[in-house]
Amino acid sequence: MAVTFVWEERFNVGDEEINRQHQYMFELANQIQLSNLDQAGKNIMRLFNYTREHFRHEEEHMQAIGFPDLKRHIELHNDLISKLSEISLNFIKNDEELYRFKQFIFQWMTEHIMHEDLKYFSFDKEQKK
Numbered sequence: 001m002a003v004t005f006v007w008e009e010r011f012n013v014g015d016e017e018i019n020r021q022h023q024y025m026f027e028l029a030n031q032i033q034l035s036n037l038d039q040a041g042k043n044i045m046r047l048f049n050y051t052r053e054h055f056r057h058e059e060e061h062m063q064a065i066g067f068p069d070l071k072r073h074i075e076l077h078n079d080l081i082s083k084l085s086e087i088s089l090n091f092i093k094n095d096e097e098l099y100r101f102k103q104f105i106f107q108w109m110t111e112h113i114m115h116e117d118l119k120y121f122s123f124d125k126e127q128k129k
Helices: 016-033 037-065 070-090 095-127
Strands: none
Touching: 016 037, 016 095, 037 070, 037 095, 070 095
16 A cells, blocks of 8 residues: 655745755655555654754744744644654554555645645745735
8 A cells, every 4th residue: 555755846835945845755755655664663753853844944934924824834833743753652563554654644744735835935925026
């Protein structure tokens, strides 16, 4: 049961650095895809650590541009970090749990980029006009 993260133009938020970060997160998530159970925990931690760094970068950018929905966006980030932390502490015990995790992270990442990140980049673009 494969869950593969493929970068598509629809994920482009209009910022090269954030796009690169999102693409790298896809790569990290795909490494989980290729992991066996022994490697999965290590790869989930790599994704967890990089995601925290990426969120910090996004939040600094949102604050710099005066994004009005910053607080809610941070709450979304914190929610994912909490879930990733919980998963990394409880470890994945079988292939079915690993597959469910992959589905969860795929859905979260794609939905978040497509809906939440695009909101603040649209706001940023409007501010620059």
